[in-house]
Amino acid sequence: MPFYRNIAAKIALLPMIVISLTVFVGCIIYSFVYSLTNSKLVPVMNYVGFDQYERLFKQRKWDVAVENIFIYGFVFTIGCLIIGFLLAVLIDQKIRGESLFRTIFLYPYAMSFVVTGLVWKWVLNPTFGLENSMHMWGMTWFELDWLVNRDLAIYAVCIAAVWQGAGFVMVLMLAGLRGIDEDIWKSLSIEGVAKWKSYIFVILPMLRPMVVTAIVLIAAGVVKVYDLILALTSGGPGYATTTPAMYVMENFFSRANLGQAFAASIIMFISVVCILAPWAFYEFYLRNKYANN
Amino acid sequence: MKKFFSILLTIFLPLSFTNVSKAGGHMEAEVIHWWTSGGEQAAISEFAKAWEEMGNTWIDTAITGGDNARGTTVNRIIGGNPPTAAQFNVSKQFVDLVEQGLLQSLEEVASAEGWRDFIYPPELIETCEFEGEFYCVPVNIHSWQWMWINNDVYKQVGLPVPQTFEEFLAGAPKIQEAGIIPLALGGQGWQESGMFDVVASSIMGFPLMQSIYRDKDLDAFRDGRFESVLNTYRELNQFTDEGSPGRLWNDTTAMVIEGKAAMQVMGDWARGEFAVAGQEAMVDYSCVIPGKEKYVALGGDVFVFPKNDDPKVKDAQLAMASMMVNPTVQAKFNNAKGSLPMRLDVDTSAADACMQMGLDLIQNPDAIMRESDDWNTPAFTAAWGDIISEFRNDPNYTVAQVMDDLEGVLTSGL
Numbered sequence: 084m085p086f087y088r089n090i091a092a093k094i095a096l097l098p099m100i101v102i103s104l105t106v107f108v109g110c111i112i113y114s115f116v117y118s119l120t121n122s123k124l125v126p127v128m129n130y131v132g133f134d135q136y137e138r139l140f141k142q143r144k145w146d147v148a149v150e151n152i153f154i155y156g157f158v159f160t161i162g163c164l165i166i167g168f169l170l171a172v173l174i175d176q177k178i179r180g181e182s183l184f185r186t187i188f189l190y191p192y193a194m195s196f197v198v199t200g201l202v203w204k205w206v207l208n209p210t211f212g213l214e215n216s217m218h219m220w221g222m223t224w225f226e227l228d229w230l231v232n233r234d235l236a237i238y239a240v241c242i243a244a245v246w247q248g249a250g251f252v253m254v255l256m257l258a259g260l261r262g263i264d265e266d267i268w269k270s271l272s273i274e275g276v277a278k279w280k281s282y283i284f285v286i287l288p289m290l291r292p293m294v295v296t297a298i299v300l301i302a303a304g305v306v307k308v309y310d311l312i313l314a315l316t317s318g319g320p321g322y323a324t325t326t327p328a329m330y331v332m333e334n335f336f337s338r339a340n341l342g343q344a345f346a347a348s349i350i351m352f353i354s355v356v357c358i359l360a361p362w363a364f365y366e367f368y369l370r371n372k373y374a375n376n
Numbered sequence: 377m378k379k380f381f382s383i384l385l386t387i388f389l390p391l392s393f394t395n396v397s398k399a400g401g402h403m404e405a406e407v408i409h410w411w412t413s414g415g416e417q418a419a420i421s422e423f424a425k426a427w428e429e430m431g432n433t434w435i436d437t438a439i440t441g442g443d444n445a446r447g448t449t450v451n452r453i454i455g456g457n458p459p460t461a462a463q464f465n466v467s468k469q470f471v472d473l474v475e476q477g478l479l480q481s482l483e484e485v486a487s488a489e490g491w492r493d494f495i496y497p498p499e500l501i502e503t504c505e506f507e508g509e510f511y512c513v514p515v516n517i518h519s520w521q522w523m524w525i526n527n528d529v530y531k532q533v534g535l536p537v538p539q540t541f542e543e544f545l546a547g548a549p550k551i552q553e554a555g556i557i558p559l560a561l562g563g564q565g566w567q568e569s570g571m572f573d574v575v576a577s578s579i580m581g582f583p584l585m586q587s588i589y590r591d592k593d594l595d596a597f598r599d600g601r602f603e604s605v606l607n608t609y610r611e612l613n614q615f616t617d618e619g620s621p622g623r624l625w626n627d628t629t630a631m632v633i634e635g636k637a638a639m640q641v642m643g644d645w646a647r648g649e650f651a652v653a654g655q656e657a658m659v660d661y662s663c664v665i666p667g668k669e670k671y672v673a674l675g676g677d678v679f680v681f682p683k684n685d686d687p688k689v690k691d692a693q694l695a696m697a698s699m700m701v702n703p704t705v706q707a708k709f710n711n712a713k714g715s716l717p718m719r720l721d722v723d724t725s726a727a728d729a730c731m732q733m734g735l736d737l738i739q740n741p742d743a744i745m746r747e748s749d750d751w752n753t754p755a756f757t758a759a760w761g762d763i764i765s766e767f768r769n770d771p772n773y774t775v776a777q778v779m780d781d782l783e784g785v786l787t788s789g790l
Contacts, residue, residue: 123753124450124472138788143781144762210619231563231621233769320563320621321769322762333758337443339469340755 111352118345126341135346145347148325151237155326156305158238162245163301164294167252172282174253175260185257189250196247200314203243204230230316233323240315240324248304252297259293260286306355327351403692405460406435407679408452410445413626415648419713426705427696435460449682453478458682460692466503466514466676467749473680479511480681485694486510491701494719497744499674512678513700516715519673519734520570520643520747521577524629524650525662529556529638537662541575541608544639544666548615551638559612560637562628563621568768569761571641573747575612576605578667582745590751592786598779606767606775613768621769632661641666643675647730648714656728663730665737671745672737676715756790 121131139145170188174181191199206212207230217225229239263286271281287294309328312318318325327347334344405427411420417438424434437459439445446469449462453473464470473479486492491510495501504512523544530537530547533554538544548558561571577585580601587593588602617637629649631637640646647663655661665671679700681693699705707723710716716734717724724735737743749757760782767778 123755124470125454125476125478127476141784143766204622208619210617228618231618236621317564317622319565319765319769321766322565323769334755336447338754338758339472340753340758343755 111349114345114352115349118342118349120342122341122345124339124341131342135342136350139343139346139350144322144325145327145330147322148327148330151324152305152308152326154237155241155244155308156302158241159244159248159305160298160301162241163248163252164297166245166249167297168256168287170249170253171256171260174257185254188253191247191249192251194247196311197314199243199247200311203239203246204315207239231320233320236316236320236324240312243315244308244311248301252301255293255297256290259290263289302358306351403432403688403695404435405432405692405696406437407461407463407696408437408439408445408449408459409463410439410442411463412438412440413648414652415645415712415714419709422705422708422712423700426699426702426708430695430699432692432695453682458684460684460689461679461681461696464512464678464680465749466500466517466674466678467747468751468753469749470512470678470680471506471753473682474506474511478683480683480690480693481509481511482513482681482694482697483509485698489698489701494721495701496718496720497674497738497741499744499746499750500676500718503750504678512680513697514676514678514718515700515706516676516710516713517672517718517738518643518645518675518677518715520675521574521665521671521673521745522642522644522646522730523574523662523664523666524632524640524642524646525664526632526635526638527660527662528635529554532556537664538639538666539664540666540668541578541612545608545611545615548638552615556635557617557631557637558615558639560628560631560640561613561616561620562623562625563616563769564623564625565761565765567625567628567642569757569764570643571612572605572609572764572768574641574666575609576602577671577673577745578665579605579608581669582671586746588786589748590746594783594786597783597786603775603779606778609764609768610775644730644734645714647728651714651728658729663733665733669743670737671743672716672734673745673747674750675747676718753790756785756788759785759788759790 117126117128118135119132120127120129121134122129174184174188178184207227209215209228209231212227214225214227217227229235229242267285267289268281271285276285307328308326309332312324312326312329316324318329328351331344331347331351334340334347338344407420407423409420411417420436420438424436427434437448439448442463442465445462446464449459449464450473452458458478470479486509492501495514500514500517504510504514523538525537527537529551533547533550533556535547535550538547544558551558561567573585584596584601587596625642625646626649628637628640629642629646630653632640633650633653633655644663647657650657650661657663679697681697684690684693701719703719703722706717706719710722710724711726714731716731716738720739724731727735748760752760763778763781763785767773
């Protein structure tokens with residue numbers, strides 16, 4: 084393809100390309116360079132090699148953060164897909180008041196994570212939340228201490244996140260379901276396939292583009308999760324629900340430990356690239372290749 | 377002699393700052409701070425009023441949360457748009473800024489007004505002085521070393537108000553039986569490690585604390601007394617409630633005020649909450665400095681003045697620094713804030729029983745203690761606090777493991 088083809092479009096894109104290169108690539112290089120220094124409150128060029136990385140991997144807190152992001156990523160993605168798909172299927176049964184239910188289920192998505200976090204913080208708080216209400220109604224056996232239990236707190240975060248994200252997945256799936264040809268349903272019913280079987284083995288594979296879109300959007304939210312946890316648990320109890328993004332922010336702002344924050348953010352960047360690269364390679368390169376053949 | 381000096385200063389100081397302000401003409405100053413609660417707002421507006429009475433303009437940039445405010449200050453300095461003045465804590469938080477030459481030296485006014493003679497206690501001078509020059513203005517003293525106790529609760533269960541953590545622990549089961557939470561503690565990192573340091577100083581005394589936190593003396597750290605502090609801390613934590621994680625300090629103080637809980641360990645800013653609730657010191661509530669040897673810690677706030685190319689800004693900065701240490705302004709400011717003034721010649725007639733206790737104690741140099749962040753970087757105190765917080769929340773984290781991890785922080789060179 085000659086260089087001067089679509090030259091006007093290329094010129095129009097130039098500012099965007101320059102900004103992306105300087106802001107994104109430039110900042111990544113800057114972060115990496117300063118992650119090799121012992122910068123504290125202000126960035127200083129004081130080379131210490133890979134000391135910051137060594138310290139990072141010795142931190143118990145960083146281990147907890149990495150573990151949490153995997154738990155959160157897994158439960159949040161799976162939870163949203165399953166509940167979102169189920170809601171979509173249920174709404175697809177030609178029910179009465181469909182738009183009302185759709186609005187109700189999608190509504191949480193319109194809220195900011197901070198609001199979601201605060202609401203669930205109050206619901207799950209054992210001293211004045213749901214547990215307390217149940218006790219006052221006489222059900223003293225009821226226990227809901229997830230938020231204050233070190234081992235379960237991260238799952239409480241997942242519940243709040245799924246509550247917010249499931250409605251969005253539902254809308255995507257519903258759009259997909261509406262795009263399924265009526266003839267497919269007719270032939271399925273002539274064959275006498277059970278409804279649940281047709282959803283899982285026939286319809287779901289046809290929704291593949293929707294599922295991929297949903298996963299990509301959810302995954303982007305997983306890596307940068309910060310505000311929800313800050314509002315819901317502030318990383319507590321102790322640091323049981325801390326995440327890599329929180330670790331970076333903490334070292335940047337409250338701990339005056341820039342070198343450590345840069346090192347942690349570079350590790351985050353590398354892990355995202357490691358996860359995304361094979362997928363991008365497949366989506367954009369291999370698939371096109373086969374499609375062209 | 378002291379009195380003579382203070383009279384001299386009271387006469388001399390207002391004169392000196394009116395002179396400076398005349399030299400600068402009308403001045404504008406933007407101040408970044410994190411004083412956003414009711415009492416805090418009242419306090420900062422005393423500064424603003426005094427500044428405006430000098431014929432100047434005060435631009436108030438209040439940012440919620442110390443971390444956020446300090447972050448903003450540093451970002452703006454590095455970004456080339458520094459504020460006129462910015463708040464920090466009495467600590468090592470701003471040392472980097474001084475070392476990078478980003479702060480205005482205040483030596484000109486400091487030596488002209490003789491700050492070294494009246495700033496009390498002299499430890500505050502150490503915080504602000506770098507290579508013989510002043511780089512910050514201490515404005516108040518806040519101490520962590522307090523237990524806040526609901527008197528009614530103790531009357532109800534028929535126990536005397538505890539004076540030490542041991543006495544508190546002895547009475548705690550009885551309070552629990554009465555259906556009251558013995559210890560109100562907000563489960564946020566800073567509250568957990570703040571209370572830990574109060575337990576530490578009251579059990580092992582300030583000299584030992586100093587050799588651990590300042591000198592990083594591993595023999596002192598391993599001599600058994602620090603372990604006993606950890607054990608006491610763990611025992612205390614059995615008496616908190618399950619609503620503790622993430623609770624704000626003032627919500628926690630409210631539990632003591634309402635009688636839902638018996639005691640909270642918190643800095644002297646908690647007094648403001650009792651005052652707002654209409655409670656009277658030593659009648660409705662007691663403030664106790666726990667331990668046989670009583671200490672008052674030198675926490676508090678300072679203002680720094682980032683360098684600016686505009687010479688007019690420098691004039692404003694020096695004038696403001698001079699205004700902040702002025703005894704009349706100091707009296708008004710600290711009465712509103714509930715903190716102790718940074719000089720002895722200030723009118724404190726409005727002080728309540730608790731504040732009076734602090735004022736009496738601070739006159740005795742042996743009772744003055746420093747905190748970890750006076751010697752250590754924020755990175756060190758945060759790493760230390762993480763371990764303390766984890767120790768509090770994870771019952772499987774043994775004392776022996778904690779000792780090893782803390783030793784790791786001590787030797788990390790952070």
